[in-house]
Amino acid sequence: LDKDHSRAAQPTAPVELTDATTKDFWAMYTAGVARYDQGHFRDAVTTLRHAVDLNPQDAVAWFALGNAQVALGQREEAEASYTASHVLRPESWVALYHRSLVRFERQDDEGAERDCDAALALAPDEPALLLNRALARQRQRRFAESERDLDRVLASPRMIARAYFVRAAVRAQQGNNSGAANDRSAGFATLPTDFQSWLARGMAWLPADPQRAVADLARAREINPRSVAALRNLAYVNSEFLDDLPTAISQLDDALALRPEDADLLASRGVLHARNRQFDNARRDAREALRLDATAQTLLHSACVFALTGSEQPADLDRAASLVQRSLQQEPSWLPVVLKDADLRPLQDHADFRKAIQAARALSQANPGINTLE
Structure with a gap:
């Protein structure tokens, strides 16, 4: 379940907190989002927690708190925050989608699948939800169901190119090696149209072609200059496959400038x-x-x-x-x-x-x- 807690937009301007603003929900919310954008996730959690205390009925504030908690590795707390966000805005599938990410990371594959099911009831045929459900089903070794979800992703007008690589893995796990090879070839031949697919294709070149991996990961970073995932993966390729430690260290320097904690x-x-x-x-x-x-x-x-x-x-x-x-x-x-x-x-x-x-x-x-x- 791919994700990246950085944002493509420029960081939010810092907000000064005073005795007055600490009693103002909007001031606390915007300050928390600013701290999140700056990579100060502990401060973001503290500030956004105060915001939801001031206005516990605001679904967006609970969602922002969940994002900050995920970035800190507080997955159990994030799950609760996304739950609150969804309860307050049940017509939206976005909080369910993010809760499925958290549950997948917590090895709760059945819970992740249930969240995707519920979200798909609100947004039928949403490719991101189908892809995430396919991954949850894959890890439960329900390969045929996983492959059917991936078929739907790849048939969608909003097809997600990285689904080729996921389906290749699912087919290989079922012993369909020729189908897996065809999917990998299709994945390499398909020009990604989204940031995450550039990341996925970049990593799929490994170990055979680390230079192409670097090129695709660099393209992902062009799309989202604040992507920590792109920088982390670039550092991995440079250190593990190209023996270029100085470049890899520099890339982690850049990542830590975005997420210093x-x-x-x-x-x-x-x-x-x-x-x-x-x-x-x-x-x-x-x-x-x-x-x-x-x-x-x-x-x-x-x-x-x-x-x-x-x-x-x-x-x-x-x-x-x-x-x-x-x-x-x-x-x-x-x-x-x-x-x-x-x-x-x-x-x-x-x-x-x-x-x-x-x-x-x-x-x-x-x-x-x-x-x-x-």
Whole structure:
């Protein structure tokens, strides 16, 4: 379920808060939106929360609060905010659409599908809803139903080009390799007409043609200059496929200028600094990321930073092992990712790292329902 929390428009002008404006719903709402546009998501959540306290009947304010909460990773809270927005404006499908995104991220595939069903009752044949429902059904391994939704997307006058790549994956999962190959060819041959499809086609070129990937991702950024997703993906291609760490770091610099409180961006840049042997910068990014966030993803990326800086300061290896342990305690399904991550190789012989691996394996064996991320 693709999304990008940045906005194509220019940032909203800052709003000064005074004793008077803090009692004014519109002033608080516009201030919260401005903070969101500037990437200050914690302030945005606080300000928009105050706005909905002043006017709990405003559906748009609840929706804006949900967007800010998603950007902070507060998905449970965002789900509640989108629910409030939809209750207040039941004739609109937009809040349902965004709640489906949140539920998909929370691994609630059935809930995401129900939201798409309800939204499609309000907006029949809306391609974005059909695509999102197809993804939810795909993850439930209901491939035939997923493919039917994708057929409708691709037959729509407002066809979404990235649906070719999704249908290719669904067909491959059903053993239809020739159909999957045809869809990939069609996806590459179709000129995207929307930002997300430029992103999708860009990533689909990998690993075969990273230069074309960069070209498509750069086009996505031209369409939406404030897209963090485009910058993040460009940094990924440059660092992982083109061995161009300076360019990748610069692209994450640009992303952090848009979202300065994004812990995952900070930790990711820290990893690239560490690979580039800029150890002080790497540690600084990891520490700031951990100050902002303690989710499994941030913990794991920060562990990669300290595993790499451990070649200069051996004590960093202890911290890295501890962070891996905390990450796997939150998300034992990430064990395969940890075992394959080259940045964590310096920890292979660390006793605490080995204990963390053993504990995650034991938990997975005791709870076979845990889905592992390959």
